[in-house]
Amino acid sequence: MVSYAPVPWVSPLLYAAVLAGGLYYVATDLAPGSGPPLWRTAGFVAGIAALFALEVVARRGVRAREWLPLLVRGGLIVVVVALDVSGLAQVLFVLLPFTAYFAFGRGVALVLGVLCVAGLLTGYVLTAPRWYRDLEHVSDLLMLCVGLVLALSMAAVAVGEQQGRRALEAYAAQVAELSAAAERNRLARDIHDSLGHHLTAISVQLEMASEFRTLEPDSAQRAVDEARESVKRALGDVRKSVRALREETPREPLATTLADLARDGEARPRVTVEVTGSEDGYGTAELTALYRAAQEALTNARRHARASRVTVTVHLTERAAHLVVGDDGLGFATDGATTGLGLLGMRERVHLVGGSVHIDSGPDAGTRLTVTVPRGTGGGGAP
Numbered sequence: 001m002v003s004y005a006p007v008p009w010v011s012p013l014l015y016a017a018v019l020a021g022g023l024y025y026v027a028t029d030l031a032p033g034s035g036p037p038l039w040r041t042a043g044f045v046a047g048i049a050a051l052f053a054l055e056v057v058a059r060r061g062v063r064a065r066e067w068l069p070l071l072v073r074g075g076l077i078v079v080v081v082a083l084d085v086s087g088l089a090q091v092l093f094v095l096l097p098f099t100a101y102f103a104f105g106r107g108v109a110l111v112l113g114v115l116c117v118a119g120l121l122t123g124y125v126l127t128a129p130r131w132y133r134d135l136e137h138v139s140d141l142l143m144l145c146v147g148l149v150l151a152l153s154m155a156a157v158a159v160g161e162q163q164g165r166r167a168l169e170a171y172a173a174q175v176a177e178l179s180a181a182a183e184r185n186r187l188a189r190d191i192h193d194s195l196g197h198h199l200t201a202i203s204v205q206l207e208m209a210s211e212f213r214t215l216e217p218d219s220a221q222r223a224v225d226e227a228r229e230s231v232k233r234a235l236g237d238v239r240k241s242v243r244a245l246r247e248e249t250p251r252e253p254l255a256t257t258l259a260d261l262a263r264d265g266e267a268r269p270r271v272t273v274e275v276t277g278s279e280d281g282y283g284t285a286e287l288t289a290l291y292r293a294a295q296e297a298l299t300n301a302r303r304h305a306r307a308s309r310v311t312v313t314v315h316l317t318e319r320a321a322h323l324v325v326g327d328d329g330l331g332f333a334t335d336g337a338t339t340g341l342g343l344l345g346m347r348e349r350v351h352l353v354g355g356s357v358h359i360d361s362g363p364d365a366g367t368r369l370t371v372t373v374p375r376g377t378g379g380g381g382a383p
Contacts, residue, residue: 004162006102007154011055011095018080018089019048025086036085044089047080051092070100090120090140094151101155109155113148120144185348200303201230254279254287258312261295269307269327271298277316286373289349290314290323293357296342297325297369305329305367316375323371331361346371 026041051073058069074096081089093116101109120141124131131137209223255275262271279287294312301307307329315322347357355373 004102004159006099007158008059010098010151010154012052014092014095015048015051015055018084018092019045021088022048022084022086025088030086040083040085044080044083044085047076047083051076051080066103070096070103073099087136087140090144091147093120093144094147097148098151098155101152102159106152106156109152113152116148117141117145199234200299202227202234204302205230254291254314254316257291258294258314261291261298262312269301269310269329271310271312273312275314275316277314277321279316281318281375282316282321282373283353283376286321286353286355286375289353289355289373290321290371292349293323293346293369293371294325296346297327297367300342301325301327301329301367305331307366319375321373321375323369323373325369326366328366331363331365331367333361333363 022044023041026036054069054073054076077089077092077095080092083089096116097109097113100112124137124141128134128137205223205227209220209227212220212223255273258273258275262273294314298310298312301310305327307327310325310327313324343359350357350371350373353373355371358370359367360370361367
């Protein structure tokens with residue numbers, strides 16, 4: 001069972017009130033007869049002081065769920081009540097179920113509350129046989145019951161507040177963990193989609209340079225030059241990503257970014273791009289999802305499909321954007337077995353903005369990627 005911290009000011013406040021009331025009773029000589037002896041008053045003050053000291057020790061070095069502090073507090077309260085001539089010290093009994101509520105729960109607190117009432121009734125029966133006809137005794141009993149109800153109610157409210165705060169802290173920690181995981185996934189997608197795309201292009205260009213180095217030196221040199229351009233573009237994308245992490249940068253139109261993607265410096269495959277409609281109402285996350293999907297499809301066509309022609313069409317409507325990327329390459333079996341990080345990242349990015357991805361392909365049948373993204377769901381958030 002989880003323990004909770006008791007309200008810190010309740011016990012000291014009651015100790016101070018009982019001490020002040022008892023000393024006032026003695027100082028004004030309200031006690032019957034010639035007043036209590038000095039040893040009784042001294043013992044009463046010493047008992048209150050011991051309760052104050054126990055409160056300090058319990059907060060600093062004692063675990064909340066130990067029984068010993070509760071038993072010691074109960075014994076000291078019995079002593080103080082016996083030495084008090086004013087009768088005010090009986091109110092201290094409410095502290096036993098009150099503190100027990102925080103350490104041991106409602107059940108133990110209720111049991112202690114019943115025991116406090118039973119103990120007071122037992123004392124009345126032994127010392128005042130007709131106590132039920134004495135207004136003072138009946139009033140003290142009723143006040144103890146009311147005090148127990150108020151104390152237990154306060155403890156319940158305090159425990160509920162602490163439970164709510166702990167639940168809120170746990171929820172905040174969970175949100176922070178999920179946010180960190182989402183950010184890691186976003187960075188992984190960006191690294192794969194941007195830097196991975198350029199590294200793939202460089203790899204293809206260097207392979208061409210190696211193949212044509214002896215047979216066609218001019219073609220090999222052209223491939224090396226294109227690899228250098230790809231390196232520059234990769235560095236530019238890295239710098240752009242770093243700037244985007246530090247501050248917001250103006251977003252280029254989708255038609256421009258797709259055109260730059262088509263002019264990636266490679267002779268094959270031949271890429272054609274067509275964008276129709278207006279980007280108004282589409283957020284950064286939505287347009288980025290479309291761009292990254294086209295980039296992934298084009299990278300796969302260049303690296304794996306051996307395609308000679310790729311078409312990229314985007315149709316932006318008032319309700320949704322439709323991206324279609326088709327190639328005449330080797331194709332593959334869409335049975336779910338061939339799902340790499342690129343396709344996984346593409347699906348995640350598109351699904352985050354409420355879109356859908358469909359791939360139609362087959363051996364020697366080319367590949368057709370269709371992405372649909374609804375308008376106005378991604379807002380202006382980061383991709």
